[in-house]
Amino acid sequence: MADKVSLAAKLATFDETWVPKVVGELNGQYVKVVKCEGEYVWHHHEQEDELFYVLKGRLRILLRDREVALEAGEFFIVPRGVEHKPVADEPAEVVLFEPVTTRNTGTVDHAYTIEAAELEKI
Amino acid sequence: MADKVSLAAKLATFDETWVPKVVGELNGQYVKVVKCEGEYVWHHHEQEDELFYVLKGRLRILLRDREVALEAGEFFIVPRGVEHKPVADEPAEVVLFEPVTTRNTGTVDHAYTIEAAELEKI
Numbered sequence: 607m608a609d610k611v612s613l614a615a616k617l618a619t620f621d622e623t624w625v626p627k628v629v630g631e632l633n634g635q636y637v638k639v640v641k642c643e644g645e646y647v648w649h650h651h652e653q654e655d656e657l658f659y660v661l662k663g664r665l666r667i668l669l670r671d672r673e674v675a676l677e678a679g680e681f682f683i684v685p686r687g688v689e690h691k692p693v694a695d696e697p698a699e700v701v702l703f704e705p706v707t708t709r710n711t712g713t714v715d716h717a718y719t720i721e722a723a724e725l726e727k728i
Numbered sequence: 729m730a731d732k733v734s735l736a737a738k739l740a741t742f743d744e745t746w747v748p749k750v751v752g753e754l755n756g757q758y759v760k761v762v763k764c765e766g767e768y769v770w771h772h773h774e775q776e777d778e779l780f781y782v783l784k785g786r787l788r789i790l791l792r793d794r795e796v797a798l799e800a801g802e803f804f805i806v807p808r809g810v811e812h813k814p815v816a817d818e819p820a821e822v823v824l825f826e827p828v829t830t831r832n833t834g835t836v837d838h839a840y841t842i843e844a845a846e847l848e849k850i
Contacts, residue, residue: 633827
């Protein structure tokens with residue numbers, strides 16, 4: 607059985623942005639933390655809904671027809687198939703909930719891409 | 729597509745304790761919020777792992793051989809099959825992440841029991 611997890615303590619262990627780290631696993635889903643700053647890449651996930659929960663800072667999630675502006679304490683679920691582009695105008699700390707199969711840049715190949723099997727567990 | 733969700737705003741809409749409310753759904757999982765105070769009931773879930781994330785206050789999760797004391801910003805995953813009993817010595821606000829099939833008191837019938845299909849969505 608895994609120990610309890612402090613999200614702040616996990617986030618204090620790394621500095622890289624846009625590199626999600628796995629901090630928990632249950633029911634085929636991962637809990638991840640990620641630091642965000644600047645613009646991510648437009649992408650979508652074919653099979654996975656993706657939850658973004660902002661712990662610190664702010665995160666804008668651009669959709670093709672609007673944007674969702676998240677403050678700390680707010681979450682948004684991007685349904686599978688929906689193109690999105692996260693943008694952090696200031697440094698932000700974010701929790702992701704999504705299936706263990708989720709590839710971070712979806713169907714897009716990009717410098718940010720990390721295959722699901724290669725995610726770091728911290 | 730569901731709107732963004734403020735956990736604090738959802739929690740401000742009710743007072744009952746030990747009555748989880750659904751605030752999000754993705755990949756066959758629910759995101760729930762629950763107010764806790766006092767002792768819950770010993771129970772386990774046969775098929776579901778259950779994540780407890782403390783937003784406010786403190787929550788102790790008693791296991792048969794130890795206890796896990798959670799502060800705000802910490803989470804713990806109770807694996808399926810593991811008996812547990814949440815206890816809040818002070819009022820606490822908690823997020824749950826678990827499959828939509830999860831029955832709140834597991835295999836136990838209790839005054840606190842709410843069938844999964846009867847959970848309130850707020």
